[in-house]
Amino acid sequence: MRHLARLVFIVFVVLRYGLDELALSSFRQRWVRLLVRLMTVGRRLDAPRGERLRLGLERLGPIFVKFGQVLSTRRDLLPTDFADELAKLQDRVPPFPAAQARQLVERAFGRPIDALFASFEAEPVASASIAQVHFATLKDGREVAVKVLRPGMLEVIDDDLTLMRTLARWVERLSADGKRLKPREVVAEFDNYLHDELDLVREAANAAHLRRNMAGLNLVMVPEMYWELCTSSVIVMERMNGVPISQRERLSDAGVDIPKLARDGVTIFFTQVFRDGFFHADMHPGNIQVSIAPATFGRYIALDFGIVGTLTEFDKEYLAQNFIAFFRRDYKRVAELHVESGWVPPTTRVDELEGAIRAVCEPHFDRPLKDISLGQVLLRLFQTSRRFNVEIQPQLVLLQKTLLNVEGLGRQLDPNLDLWNTAKPFLERWMNDQIGWRGLIERLKNEAPRYVQLLPELPRLVHQSLQPRGVSEQRALEDLLLEQRRTNRLLQGIVYGGLGVVLGIVVTQLLLRWQIW
Incomplete structure (x- = not known):
């Protein structure tokens, strides 16, 4: 019903x-x-x-x-x-009652809320469809934010x-x-x-992973999670104090370098995507603040980690090559990448696809961000993709969404930001690291444990490869026949054993019925 x-x-x-x-x-x-x-x-x-x-x-x-x-x-x-x-x-979404929030917190930790916090603000500071957030203070004086899952979701x-x-x-x-x-x-x-958002422990783990990745960048701050106070329905994290990124005038009055802030946002996005393959995928203005504290002045503050995106090494390399080809206006390479990746049928004519992509992208170069809409560029690219039967890759939906969010933030902060020229040097450095000596050394380090395991087996493998082909094939055939005989004996044992069990059950039932036992 x-x-x-x-x-x-x-x-x-x-x-x-x-x-x-x-x-x-x-x-x-x-x-x-x-x-x-x-x-x-x-x-x-x-x-x-x-x-x-x-x-x-x-x-x-x-x-x-x-x-x-x-x-x-x-x-x-x-x-x-x-x-x-x-x-x-x-x-x-209207917040649920403060009394209900207190009950949910007490149920999650099995203790009265006064035993957990020195103070707990009844009025939530944020309310969304999945959860709402309350400010609180721990017994040791640390200020925290308490995220409570909305009941019945x-x-x-x-x-x-x-x-x-x-x-x-x-x-x-x-x-x-x-x-x-x-x-x-x-x-x-x-x-x-x-369902990932419904498990707040997963969100806390996302935040911890992103915090480690961004530790050396000094451009973005991620709140620390207090794991002793994290459950699937309630998590407690470090309280972050900043100015919402949408309040541009307040940031400017505080002395924040707005053009640098816009460039830093692009750097953060491309670092998360291409260096780490793990990115904050809900970067709308409500989840981004800027610190004006003296020790961390001008840094981004990231909030709400329920949705993150991940990319494989293949995805990262494919996207980076596409971006670089776009920046260099090498539309033939873009078309070839689509064919090589299998996103378009192999019978597609590369020159036709190249011409269609050029018609979409060429008018948008050498123009400031205020005159470019990535949404419109993507729309025209998708219209072109329909013509060439391009299969849309669902794993890149989050990346596309985040890219549009970055566009919105960049336009809001600095309408004159040149997104293309800002991102191009970063991507070129990343590609050099992947295909240059540094990338080779890094891959050798990653594969070293496998090499250590294979080295002792190398003489035996070489010896086997040098054996006459007929001897190896004969030995393989003998091993196969032996394995078949073992399998047949095992199957026979299972069949005979099963028949014996069935026969025993039948005899027992007959004896009980005839009252012989």
């Missing part, structure tokens, strides 16, 4: 905001178009379609809001007006994700671009992100 009631509510919201028309309008089947006409008879939908989609998702609740935020990064999947409206979605998430999976299957079957855009894989990744 709970699932049925939720489904009825969703259908009501879909009809109220005309989302059925939006969802079905892209399908080409004649019967689907006829259904759309029948369903829209008599309804007046005056608001723009993108606004109706955003309002409908907000009405459906925080899980659909989060899905809309993730979906806003998939500009290959959405028209421009949809993506622009979904980018406005925010987690404006797991059931709501599982119910809504079930419906999303069903919708994704229908989109994949009926939509012309369904298979290429992989909607089921997108929903699966969204499922992983949400």
Whole structure:
């Protein structure tokens, strides 16, 4: 009944905001178009379609809001007006009562809250769809932030994700671009992100890992986690004091070098992505502050580590080569990389793909960031990808989302920031480290334990390789026949043993029935 009631509510919201028309309008089947006409008879939908989609998702609740935020990064999947409206979605969720928050903290640690903290502020400083944050003070005087998971989220998430999976299957079957855009894989990744956020210990571990990675950079601060006060539903961390990065005038009045701050943001992003392969994937202005304390003046402060992205060595190398080729305007290399990676069919003509990519990217070079929209560039690239049947890689969705966040932060801080020239030297240094002597030495260090294990076996391996081929084959054949005989004996033992057990059970039952025992 709970699932049925939720489904009825969703259908009501879909009809109220005309989302059925939006969802079905892209399908080409004649019967689907006829259904759309029948369903829209008599309804007046005056608001723009993108606004109706955003309002409908907000009405459906925080899980659909989060899905809309993730979906806003998939500009290959959405028209421009949809993506622009979904980018406005925010987690404006009312906080749950302070008394309930206290109860959740006490239940998580099994002790009264007064035994844990010298003080605990009832009013939350932040409230989102997954959790809310309260400031507190430990018994030893340390100021901390306490993040409390919103109660009852797991059931709501599982119910809504079930419906999303069903919708994704229908989109994949009926939509012309369904298979290429992989909607089921997108929903699966969204499922992983949400369930990761529901485990606050995982978030604490993400923060600790990012803190170690960024320790030597001196550009960003990550709060320390107090592990003795971390559970899956409540975590306690170092309280960070900074100015929200959206308050540009306040930062400027405090003496912060705004252009340098913008460049530092780009450096932090590319360091996390290409050096570490582990990056903060929720870098919207609400999660980024700037320190104005004398000891850490001008450093970024990162918050909320529920969503992080990871990249394999193959992903990093592929992306770095693409970026460098873009910066050098080597569009032929970009096209070749798409073919080599298997993202486009092997029959694709490289010269045609090169020309299409050049038409998208060339107009945007040598222009300040205020005149460039990475969102528009990505949109046109995705439109081009549709023409060449490029398969979108779901593991890069978070990277795309974070790149758009970095663009927004850069534009907010310094509209004249040249993102391309700022990032190009960093990527070139990274590639030199990968393919130069330094990269070779580093890889030899990483492989040294394997070499140590293989060296004692080297004489035997050489001896085996020098043996006559016929002798080796004969020995291999004899070993194979011996192994087959052993397997046959084992199977025979299992069969005979099983028959003996069955026979024993039957005889025992007969004896008991005839009262012979």
